[in-house]
Amino acid sequence: MVVYPNCKINIGLRILNKRADGYHNIESVFYPVPVCDILEITRQKGNLENNITFKSTGIAIPGEANENICVKAYQLINQDYALPAIDVHLHKQIPIGAGLGGGSADAAFFIKALNEFEELNLSFGEMHHYAKQIGSDCSFFINNKPALALQKGEELEPINVSLKGFHLVIVYPNIHISTAMAYGGVVPNAAGESIEDLIQLPIHTWKATIYNAFEAGIVKQFPVIGEIKNELYALGAQYASMTGSGSAVYGIFENKPELSNKFSNFTVFETLLN
Numbered sequence: 001m002v003v004y005p006n007c008k009i010n011i012g013l014r015i016l017n018k019r020a021d022g023y024h025n026i027e028s029v030f031y032p033v034p035v036c037d038i039l040e041i042t043r044q045k046g047n048l049e050n051n052i053t054f055k056s057t058g059i060a061i062p063g064e065a066n067e068n069i070c071v072k073a074y075q076l077i078n079q080d081y082a083l084p085a086i087d088v089h090l091h092k093q094i095p096i097g098a099g100l101g102g103g104s105a106d107a108a109f110f111i112k113a114l115n116e117f118e119e120l121n122l123s124f125g126e127m128h129h130y131a132k133q134i135g136s137d138c139s140f141f142i143n144n145k146p147a148l149a150l151q152k153g154e155e156l157e158p159i160n161v162s163l164k165g166f167h168l169v170i171v172y173p174n175i176h177i178s179t180a181m182a183y184g185g186v187v188p189n190a191a192g193e194s195i196e197d198l199i200q201l202p203i204h205t206w207k208a209t210i211y212n213a214f215e216a217g218i219v220k221q222f223p224v225i226g227e228i229k230n231e232l233y234a235l236g237a238q239y240a241s242m243t244g245s246g247s248a249v250y251g252i253f254e255n256k257p258e259l260s261n262k263f264s265n266f267t268v269f270e271t272l273l274n
Helices: 069-078 102-117 124-134 179-183 203-209 215-221 223-234
Strands: 006-018 024-036 038-043 052-058 086-092 147-151 155-158 167-172 239-242 249-253 267-272
Touching: 006 102, 006 239, 024 167, 024 267, 038 102, 052 069, 069 086, 069 102, 069 124, 086 102, 102 124, 167 223, 179 215, 203 239, 215 223, 215 239, 223 239, 223 249
Parallel strands: 052 086
Antiparallel strands: 006 024, 024 147, 038 086, 147 155, 167 249, 167 267, 239 249
8 A cells, every 4th residue: 555645844833832841832824735655555475473574765764764654554443453464665755854744644644554454443533633743743644634733732623725826946955953942942932923823814915924833943053045935936936934943945836936957956846726
């Protein structure tokens, strides 16, 4: 069985306050983007015991194979269900440490694929339950529809926003930024208007009103991120922003832009939004 885990962008990201458990409450809009990894699940021949083997190709994934997020998802579900032995092959194309949620997407799509492949008959609620235990934004990819993300990012509410027909350019400057690094430059601030309200206004207004709270601190450390954002606006983007904790920057365009060799030193994705 082959599935295609897609990434997401954050439209705005507010860091509201720090929680008693050490995490932060946030507000952001998650929007799915058709830039994908490739994930294959097959049964192991002749091995009936609970077991998973994992291999990856494409972009190198840090850490040991048995620590991969898909393996963790298998082990989590295997506590409740007697799963057969399977082989998993992930071809990694979504950059790591870019703020695109690629790892969380892999885990969520693995849960959905395993549910179908093994006929577990898990409900969406049950799949969300497993996904929330793996990562804060992992459960978003279960429904995989635009959502308002609250609390740690795991509490999701449907939101009426459509960018269908807009062109998206994602520029990854090949800089890996950890979540811990991103939070190190942020002072929580709950003041200001909600992204939930601001995103209902025309997209050309977002530049002045919707921001990513991580961006200013990250740009101080890596000015190239700000330069990419400015270049996307110069190319005609209706809205541009760093996504998540970075370092990828995206621009939303009404018409397909002519990039020429503007970002030849970086990894670039172009796609039409659904």
